[in-house]
Amino acid sequence: MERGIVVEEIDKGKGEQSARPTVGLFVTCLVDLFRPTVGFAAIKLLEESGCDITVPNTQTCCGQPAYNAGHRNETAAIARQVVAAFEAFDYVVAPSGSCAAMIRHHYPALLADDPKWAARAEKLAEKTHELTSFLTDVRSVSTTAAALPARTSATYHDSCSGLRELGVKAQPRALLAKIDNLELKEMNDPEVCCGFGGTFCAKYPAISEVIVSAKTKDIAGTEADLLLAGDMGCLMNMAGRLRREGHRTEVRHVAEILAGMTDTPPIAGSGEDRS
Template identity: 40%
Template structure:
């Protein structure tokens, strides 16, 4: 599909909007470079995942209704988070059923079918792996649990990274192991979370990478915090922000 003229709605996600605004900005940079028009529906809020994961289904249902309302008019919705996109796909239908609202369930199904992880939109919809990125650094990639197991982005991130000019992409040992963040898991089980994160940080350090890259900033925040405490000297970066870099800058 030709990107020229394609209008995409940006689902920024609340963690990015509040803590990592550079990530959704990078998504806009990349998509506009490819000829897309990106719009940001102001009605969007949280996807409700934190409520749902903790068992507060009734509290999450209004977020589902709001997501449907905010993004109903778009054929393509993109989010730079496998976790939040996965929540929309798998939790929103469940929550609509929990609410007993058949009309909401039907609208959810329509919007869910048009919601894509950033890597899926690039590779599957736009048919692009080379986005014109340039990043002359040693990089290792952590495939986050929700992106792989829930959103099922597969090898799309690697396909995109492999086309980045100047990059030295090195494999991460035990890449399929969880980093220990897990949203509310890290709050309820901090000792276990830190132990798991410590293993992940050690594997990252063993690669000699300058940058750790993922598609989910929550996991990146968790691992990055541990790397910082260990004075590992390894920087963290969201995949979208890496792809936004070109030889002339961002």
């Protein structure tokens, strides 16, 4: 990742010698290309939890777009590259439920028949986590140093892969509950898909638009100041629709709020017109 995140190489033996666990940050394509702040927020949170962080400069995509499109051989090639880039770390963490789920659940099946890579994929899967799940379930983080200067309300969208494949739901809410001046307002259906679905929104745009429109109606019904989630694809999809419909809700990745890094404009807007 060369655009947004400073990289460094890891000593292959560091994980065994250091008292602090080593974490390889899987930045994700959308964070790298559209929202580097999320990557820096993740690094801050992971360092504050007592970890040493490295961003391998050989990482690329997790392969999910190709996988969803049915290109299994091409995805397996990507998976081998990711395994090689990250297997030296104690943990792999991604600020994305969908990318983490791809590595954790689909890599072992993709490489199951490859005698050279099957066991390596299994080992990588076992130590791969979504960011908020890693902070709470692995590092036992119960609060962050974040605080908001004024009373603010937020609603949270549960991304499909994070929720259904990784069980991420209570973890981000537990961390958000400890932030001063932040009130969580739940949607009627926070677990319902936003319509992004990776390649789904490109292949079936009319259906995707109906789904995201129902989602933005639910979001607007909370009258929350902020919309938060843990996946950039979902956030960009919902933010774009909210703006086109004229809503003033600010949209941010949950890591930005937890790390107190809110100086940059929200996704798809400046937020200056928020009432």
